[in-house]
Amino acid sequence: MRFPTLPWTCIQIAIAIFCMLLGSMGTMPRLLGADNLSPNHVAGSSPILKFELDIQPILTARGCNSGPCHGKSRGQNGFALSLLGFDANMDFDAIVKNARGRRIKIASPTESLLLTKAIGKLPHGGGVRFSESDEDYLLLLRWIQQGSMRTNETDPKLVSIELTPKPYSLKAGQQESLTVTATYSDGHVRNVTNMCAFQSNEPAVVSVSADGRLQAGMLPGESTIMARYMGKIATWSTAVPRSEVVPSTQYDSLPRNNFIDGLVYDKLATLNILPSEPCNETQFLRRLYLDAIGRFPSATEVESYLQDSQPNKKSRWIEAVLQRPEYADFWANKWADLLRPNPYRVGIKTTYSLDAWLRDAFRKNLPHDEFTRRLVTAQGSTWRNGAVTIFRDRREPAEITTMVSQLFLGLRMECAKCHQHPFEVYGQADFYGMAAHFAKVGYKGVGLSPPISGSEEIVFARADGEVRHPLTNQVLHPTPLFGQARETQPNEDPRAVLADWMTNPSNPTFAQVAVNRLWAEVFGLGIVDPVDDFRATNPASNQPLLTALADHFRSVRYDNKKMLATLFASHAYQLSSRPNPTNESDHRNFSRHYRKRLRAEVLSDALTDITLQGEDFDGMPAGFRAMELWTFRADSELLDAFGRPDPNQDPPCERASSATMTQALHLMNASKIQKRISADGSRSQILADSDLAPGPIISQLYLTVFNRHPDASELEALESEFHSLPKETLKAERRKLIEDLLWSMVNSPEFLYLD
Numbered sequence: 020m021r022f023p024t025l026p027w028t029c030i031q032i033a034i035a036i037f038c039m040l041l042g043s044m045g046t047m048p049r050l051l052g053a054d055n056l057s058p059n060h061v062a063g064s065s066p067i068l069k070f071e072l073d074i075q076p077i078l079t080a081r082g083c084n085s086g087p088c089h090g091k092s093r094g095q096n097g098f099a100l101s102l103l104g105f106d107a108n109m110d111f112d113a114i115v116k117n118a119r120g121r122r123i124k125i126a127s128p129t130e131s132l133l134l135t136k137a138i139g140k141l142p143h144g145g146g147v148r149f150s151e152s153d154e155d156y157l158l159l160l161r162w163i164q165q166g167s168m169r170t171n172e173t174d175p176k177l178v179s180i181e182l183t184p185k186p187y188s189l190k191a192g193q194q195e196s197l198t199v200t201a202t203y204s205d206g207h208v209r210n211v212t213n214m215c216a217f218q219s220n221e222p223a224v225v226s227v228s229a230d231g232r233l234q235a236g237m238l239p240g241e242s243t244i245m246a247r248y249m250g251k252i253a254t255w256s257t258a259v260p261r262s263e264v265v266p267s268t269q270y271d272s273l274p275r276n277n278f279i280d281g282l283v284y285d286k287l288a289t290l291n292i293l294p295s296e297p298c299n300e301t302q303f304l305r306r307l308y309l310d311a312i313g314r315f316p317s318a319t320e321v322e323s324y325l326q327d328s329q330p331n332k333k334s335r336w337i338e339a340v341l342q343r344p345e346y347a348d349f350w351a352n353k354w355a356d357l358l359r360p361n362p363y364r365v366g367i368k369t370t371y372s373l374d375a376w377l378r379d380a381f382r383k384n385l386p387h388d389e390f391t392r393r394l395v396t397a398q399g400s401t402w403r404n405g406a407v408t409i410f411r412d413r414r415e416p417a418e419i420t421t422m423v424s425q426l427f428l429g430l431r432m433e434c435a436k437c438h439q440h441p442f443e444v445y446g447q448a449d450f451y452g453m454a455a456h457f458a459k460v461g462y463k464g465v466g467l468s469p470p471i472s473g474s475e476e477i478v479f480a481r482a483d484g485e486v487r488h489p490l491t492n493q494v495l496h497p498t499p500l501f502g503q504a505r506e507t508q509p510n511e512d513p514r515a516v517l518a519d520w521m522t523n524p525s526n527p528t529f530a531q532v533a534v535n536r537l538w539a540e541v542f543g544l545g546i547v548d549p550v551d552d553f554r555a556t557n558p559a560s561n562q563p564l565l566t567a568l569a570d571h572f573r574s575v576r577y578d579n580k581k582m583l584a585t586l587f588a589s590h591a592y593q594l595s596s597r598p599n600p601t602n603e604s605d606h607r608n609f610s611r612h613y614r615k616r617l618r619a620e621v622l623s624d625a626l627t628d629i630t631l632q633g634e635d636f637d638g639m640p641a642g643f644r645a646m647e648l649w650t651f652r653a654d655s656e657l658l659d660a661f662g663r664p665d666p667n668q669d670p671p672c673e674r675a676s677s678a679t680m681t682q683a684l685h686l687m688n689a690s691k692i693q694k695r696i697s698a699d700g701s702r703s704q705i706l707a708d709s710d711l712a713p714g715p716i717i718s719q720l721y722l723t724v725f726n727r728h729p730d731a732s733e734l735e736a737l738e739s740e741f742h743s744l745p746k747e748t749l750k751a752e753r754r755k756l757i758e759d760l761l762w763s764m765v766n767s768p769e770f771l772y773l774d
Contacts, residue, residue: 068162069170070111072177075104076249077155080214081137081148084110088145095144098122102437104249105446106490107169115167128163154213175205180215180248182255188289189225189235189259197231197255199246216247220557224259235259238604239290245556252444254555261291261601269293278571279589282564287610292602295611298595300325301727302774303333306612307587308726309773310541311340313349313621313646315628318722337587341580347381348646350579352620353540354381356664357426357671358394360412362650366472369401369408374649376405386577387533388522391427395521396514398479407478411467412670416454416486424453426671427521429532429553430500437489444555445500451486452498456517458484480512502526528553530569534582535559538568541586543613544606551671560607596774614772616676619661620645626657626765629723631702632695657692660685678771686766696765697758707754713741716757724764 068074077083084090084100093099097118101109114122114133122132132141138156139147149155162168183198201211217227225242226234233244236259244255270284273294287294298306304324308316316324324336340346354377362370380390397406413419417436424430435450461481465474485494497504497513504520507513521529532553539545546565547553559565568582575581586592594612602610617625623645627633636643636653645658651666660681664672686692696703702723706716717737721729729737737760744752764770 066161067168068158068165069168069174070162071107071170072174073158074162075107075110076211076214077158078110079104079249080216081155083145083148103247111169123163123167125163125166128160131163133163134159175203175207177249177251178202178204180211180246180251180253182244182246182253186255186257189233189257191235191237191239191259191262193235195233195235197227197233197244197246199231199248199253201248201251211248214248218245218247218556219243220245225257233257239292240604240607241290241560243556243558250446252555254558256558258289260289263291263601265291265293265601274590276588276590276593277585278567279564279585280591282561282567283589283591283609286561286564286608287602290605290608292605292608292610293599294591295595295597295599295602297590297593298612298774302595303593304336305726306592306773307337307340309617309621311337311349311583311587312343312345313352313618313624314345315625315723316726317628318719321722321726334584334588337584341584344382345646346580347378348644349621350381351377352618352646356674358409359651359664359670360408361666362652363470363666364467364472365408365411366401366474367650368473369405369411369476371649372402372405373408374405376408381579384578384580387572387579388529388577391522391529392518395423395427395518396512399477401476401478410460410462410478411476414462414467416457416460417451419457419460420450420454422671423517424500425551427532428500428528429535429547429551430528431552447490448488448495449498449500451488452495453500453517455486455495455497456513458486458497459513460484480514482510524573527566527569530572530577531565533577534568534572535565537579537582538586541583541592542609543615544609548607549673561609612774614774616678616772617661618674619658619663620648622661622771623655623657625770626692626695629702629761629765630695630698631700631705632698634691634695656689657685682771683766686771692765693762696761703754703758703761707750707757713738716741717760720757720760720764724761725769 078100082088084102084104086102089095089098089100090102098113100113104110124131134156135141136143137148138151179202181200183200189195198210199212199215201209212231215231217229217231219225219227219242221240221242223236223238224240225236225244227244239259239261241258246253270288273284275281301321304316304321308314355374359370359373394406394409397404397410399407401407401411409422410419413422421433424432432445432450435445435447459481461479462476463479464476487494497507497516499520502525504516507516520526535545535547536550539550546561547557547559571585572582591609596612596614598611623634627644633642634645634655636648636655639653651664662674664674695701706719714734717729717734721727740756744756
């Protein structure tokens with residue numbers, strides 16, 4: 020005998036009504052305290068649990084919808100949930116409807132797979148998540164008993180979460196407990212601490228447990244604690260200062276070359292840290308040349324700087340170095356990492372066109388806002404306007420959105436393409452609203468045909484084009500991520516509106532991201548680090564400093580050279596890398612200079628200048644320098660060993676700055692380097708054949724390689740080596756000694772690292 024099939028929603032409603040009637044008659048026991056119920060609960064009545072308000076938070080808190088579990092793309096064992104609960108419709112259907120509703124047993128709720136697997140009654144790959152006496156289990160059971168209800172339009176919505184107590188500085192070893200309070204649209208407040216995910220960005224400074232308990236370590240520093248609950252983020256920033264207090268008079272007596280220094284000192288004072296002593300004259304000059312133009316100063320330039328006794332010496336040299344022609348190649352090479360695609364994908368001539376465009380932009384010192392605008396709104400031929408290459412490489416609105424948001428807004432939006440960003444406020448609607456600015460990008464000509472892609476292509480603004488939400492299929496209009504953009508005029512390219520919104524002075528992010536990138540290149544570490552990861556859960560180490568730098572950048576009309584000159588002139592930039600007893604554990608607040616390894620192209624060109632023998636690159640004319648290369652595919656074992664980007668990697672590319680065994684072995688054993696050192700016509704031969712005495716030869720080598728004079732002990736030890744050479748083979752042995760000395764110097768940390 021067959022029974023008529025009732026719609027599932029009718030069954031749910033009937034069961035829910037039955038359960039509510041039982042509750043009103045007092046036959047259903049109260050399982051929870053009023054503070055832990057969903058915001059639609061009324062004191063004294065039977066709670067009505069809702070999926071979005073009460074159940075999804077449990078799934079998130081217990082890790083059920085995390086990446087390693089059911090939240091991964093294909094789920095786990097046939098049961099898939101949306102990552103971190105970004106799609107309530109999907110999750111409800113997966114639990115209640117999919118697989119013929121086998122995960123929920125209305126007739127016998129305690130036998131539901133959702134419960135029996137979680138308590139270990141049945142085998143579960145994720146292990147036991149809770150017991151039958153746990154509050155989460157009782158909530159899930161009650162929800163099933165009530166008919167597995169969902170929220171409706173009249174139910175309150177989660178508005179925000181807040182962390183208490185208010186942030187304050189912790190002492191070393193101190194403990195504190197955080198409370199997370201959720202506020203709903205009807206004004207209801209709920210303690211959700213036990214259903215939050217917590218994370219510390221500096222666990223060594225302050226760690227946090229799963230239930231929100233903080234533990235300060237013994238190292239001074241700062242930490243930001245993140246609490247995440249149902250797509251909402253709250254942060255709690257604290258510091259653990261040194262126990263020994265530094266008198267304010269010591270900070271007052273420090274040099275202040277410009278506004279940067281006072282803001283750096285203010286931050287150091289909160290941690291009881293003093294800055295290191297200033298670097299010496301030759302260290303500053305070497306640092307300036309390498310950070311500004313990517314070249315060592317010559318021996319003559321070092322001598323000239325040391326003998327300069329005129330007023331405003333450093334500011335004059337800063338200005339002169341920034342006007343050197345090498346500036347354009349050096350900074351274009353840095354931006355090539357962020358923009359240059361694989362030439363076998365987009366075409367060799369197209370890649371060359373982009374490289375030429377970048378070098379021309381930096382030769383003209385194009386203001387950063389105009390540089391950004393020309394890239395974002397680029398139109399025309401891939402062979403005549405190199406800026407359009409980024410649209411040839413990234414052909415879909417979603418692809419170009421991730422690059423633009425990362426480079427110019429400091430936002431890594433890749434996650435929001437598929438789900439709610441786990442550490443930010445952005446979701447799919449935000450991402451595709453941003454992507455809609457690129458919906459009208461059109462193409463004319465032959466598209467990509469790797470591995471050749473040799474044809475020309477025209478990029479233009481079409482009259483139509485749209486972007487749809489991947490879940491709702493709703494057409495999304497161009498919408499900025501925050502704030503307001505001006506109205507798009509009829510037949511106007513939406514990219515122009517986007518460029519206006521990004522570069523508008525009222526948009527704080529654009530200038531901050533730009534100066535943070537410059538700061539990181541110069542100081543070795545971003546104020547926000549990584550430089551393209553601006554979010555509440557990755558705060559700036561010194562927000563007042565970052566704000567002031569952005570204001571200054573706008574005041575100089577986004578002039579990169581003027582901004583760099585300000586950074587170079589600061590006393591903070593001129594600090595020694597040698598730590599003092601107060602700052603030896605500081606690695607975030609610029610209390611000393613942070614050493615960094617030479618960039619691959621800088622290292623190659625430095626070897627050229629030191630040995631007077633260039634590196635040969637296939638397909639390039641003689642005398643071609645590594646900094647002038649227009650493609651990452653030019654063969655060079657040295658450049659590969661020292662971290663130039665993989666040509667098959669999609670831009671933007673971040674270079675690893677760490678030292679490796681491969682690098683050390685290459686410098687010691689590479690036959691090409693040895694040939695450059697010992698070749699006829701090399702510096703070794705020229706010095707050996709000269710009439711110079713050992714002392715001047717040694718000084719010449721030190722000035723060339725280390726950009727300083729040798730100290731007395733170094734000079735004495737090396738002169739004795741020259742004096743011990745056999746007279747009968749003096750010329751040959753002298754050349755060999757110079758070659759050995761030069762080899763030893765280029766294998767030393769003093770050469771390899773910028774101090």
